[in-house]
Amino acid sequence: MTVATIRVRLPTSAPSAVDRSYDITVGRGLLPSVGAAVKAAGGGRAVVIADAAIAATHAAAVEIGLQSAGIDAVALIVRPGEGSKSITEAGRLWDALAERAVDRRTHVVAVGGGVVGDLAGFVAATFGRGLAFWQVPTTVVAQVDSAIGGKTGINLTAGKNLVGAFWQPHGVIADIDTLATLPAREFVSGFAEVVKYGMILDAAFFSWLQGNVGPLLARDPAALTHAVERSAALKAGVVEQDERELTGLRAVLNYGHTFAHAYETAAGYGTLLHGEAVAIGMARAARLARELGRVSADLVARQDQLLLGLGLPVEPPPGTDLPAEALLEIMARDKKAVGGELRFVLPDRIGHVELVEGVPTPLVRRALVG
Numbered sequence: 001m002t003v004a005t006i007r008v009r010l011p012t013s014a015p016s017a018v019d020r021s022y023d024i025t026v027g028r029g030l031l032p033s034v035g036a037a038v039k040a041a042g043g044g045r046a047v048v049i050a051d052a053a054i055a056a057t058h059a060a061a062v063e064i065g066l067q068s069a070g071i072d073a074v075a076l077i078v079r080p081g082e083g084s085k086s087i088t089e090a091g092r093l094w095d096a097l098a099e100r101a102v103d104r105r106t107h108v109v110a111v112g113g114g115v116v117g118d119l120a121g122f123v124a125a126t127f128g129r130g131l132a133f134w135q136v137p138t139t140v141v142a143q144v145d146s147a148i149g150g151k152t153g154i155n156l157t158a159g160k161n162l163v164g165a166f167w168q169p170h171g172v173i174a175d176i177d178t179l180a181t182l183p184a185r186e187f188v189s190g191f192a193e194v195v196k197y198g199m200i201l202d203a204a205f206f207s208w209l210q211g212n213v214g215p216l217l218a219r220d221p222a223a224l225t226h227a228v229e230r231s232a233a234l235k236a237g238v239v240e241q242d243e244r245e246l247t248g249l250r251a252v253l254n255y256g257h258t259f260a261h262a263y264e265t266a267a268g269y270g271t272l273l274h275g276e277a278v279a280i281g282m283a284r285a286a287r288l289a290r291e292l293g294r295v296s297a298d299l300v301a302r303q304d305q306l307l308l309g310l311g312l313p314v315e316p317p318p319g320t321d322l323p324a325e326a327l328l329e330i331m332a333r334d335k336k337a338v339g340g341e342l343r344f345v346l347p348d349r350i351g352h353v354e355l356v357e358g359v360p361t362p363l364v365r366r367a368l369v370g
Contacts, residue, residue: 003027004229008148008236010168010243022171024148024236026229028221030175031061034109034136035069041170043107043132047097048075049120051112051138058138058178059111066109074100078116082269085119085154087163093123107132107170113139113186114146114274118161121152125167135169138178140190140224141275144197144231145253147172149239155269159333160261166244174232176225188311189275191216192256194227195306196282197234200252203351205230206306213309251355255345256282259368262330266322279312288359288367289346299350324368328361 006024025033038046046066050059055077066073076096078084097106108131110120117135124133135147153164179187198206208226209216215223235253242249260281264272272280286303289295304314316322331342342364347353 002225003030004225006229006233006236008168009240020168022169024172024174024232026143026174026176026225026232028175028177028225030173031058031136031178032065032068034062034134034173035065035067035071037171037173038066038071038107038109038134039069041107041132042105043071044105045102046071046073046107046109047100047102048073048109048111049093049116049123050075050077050110051080051116052077053080054112054138054178054181057181058136058175062109062111062136078112078119080115082115082155082264082274085115085161085269087154087156089119090123090126090154093119094127097123097127102128102131104128104131107134109134109136110147111136111138113137113142117142117147118151118153118164121150121167121169122154122164125152125165130167133167133169135172137172137174139182140179140187140228141193142190143174143176143179143228144190145193145235147174148232148235149250149253150243159265159330160269162333168243172232174228176221176228179224180219186273187219188217189273191227191310192275192278192282192307192312194231195303195310195312196253196255196278197231199282199303199347199350200255200345200353201234201238201351202230203349205234206350210302210306210309213306217310248355252345252353255347255353256280256285258331258334258342258344259284259327261334262327263316263322265330266326267316272317276313276317279307280314280316283307283314284367285344285346288344288364289348291363291366292346292356292359294346294348294356299347302350324365327368328364331364 004026010020108124124131137143137147150168153161260277
């Protein structure tokens with residue numbers, strides 16, 4: 001069994017000088033190893049926060065592994081779907097931790113996709129002023145993106161991820177075998193974030209994706225391992241340089257997301273899967289870049305072809321084609337907006353993007369409808 005380890009190197013935190021760096025481990029058959037990892041990190045107790053859809057399978061395997069390592073473990077189950085990233089669900093979990101007299105030696109282990117990872121991470125960051133936290137992502141989007149980098153949060157009616165905290169995990173353990181059981185729609189959805197990495201940072205990886213659509217969709221373990229490992233390494237490199245989005249570098253990871261979050265919010269959380277919204281958002285971003293003269297129609301077409309080849313949408317599905325004005329209003333509340341002025345991450349070639357300010361609203365409107 002080949003296991004890849006990617007080190008996320010972060011600065012120590014003063015005044016305690018604690019080393020906050022951690023490993024992303026990618027491979028097959030890794031779920032039983034979670035217990036040993038938590039034990040080695042000093043965990044005496046563990047709370048597994050898991051998606052209900054995998055509670056009896058992947059989460060149970062993690063819980064058994066924890067108990068086998070001599071760790072007192074209990075599972076808290078979260079309903080599937082974006083609706084669980086709410087203040088109500090966070091409050092329920094806080095109460096559950098309090099009822100169990102959770103102390104500072106308790107580690108929180110998130111098992112599931114991006115929703116569970118974001119929610120569990122936020123709960124870990126805020127309960128008891130911070131509990132040790134592990135990510136055990138079981139979806140494509142979580143393994144390549146959301147489980148890495150320490151962003152945690154919940155949604156408000158006004159917008160996605162508006163309340164949250166930076167809270168780095170002690171480790172990320174990505175078991176490729178968990179992807180074999182994903183429903184087809186959710187599996188495909190995750191590849192939007194994979195394509196994103198090629199678009200923003202690695203033209204050679206983009207070309208590799210173009211040549212490996214078949215093996216990826218067939219869930220070939222070797223192809224999936226490479227896609228996850230390369231995506232994770234690319235994100236880790238950005239996080240190391242701009243952990244808290246202070247220099248603007250980490251903003252490149254939001255390519256397509258300003259549009260995507262607007263579609264998700266306006267359509268109602270859960271109507272579009274996050275990856276589907278990101279794919280549409282990247283298509284809109286590429287069109288906006290074309291309107292601004294930054295890229296040619298050929299780049300737009302190449303990105304569209306790869307997304308469509310992977311089974312991802314580039315247009316809103318019937319019934320979710322929302323008015324441009326409603327989307328613009330939501331985008332004005334985006335965290336990347338400054339003073340209500342929209343800023344977008346836009347490509348100038350495959351493998352490179354920039355944060356662009358002062359984009360005329362009429363061009364954004366045209367990108368939304370064209």
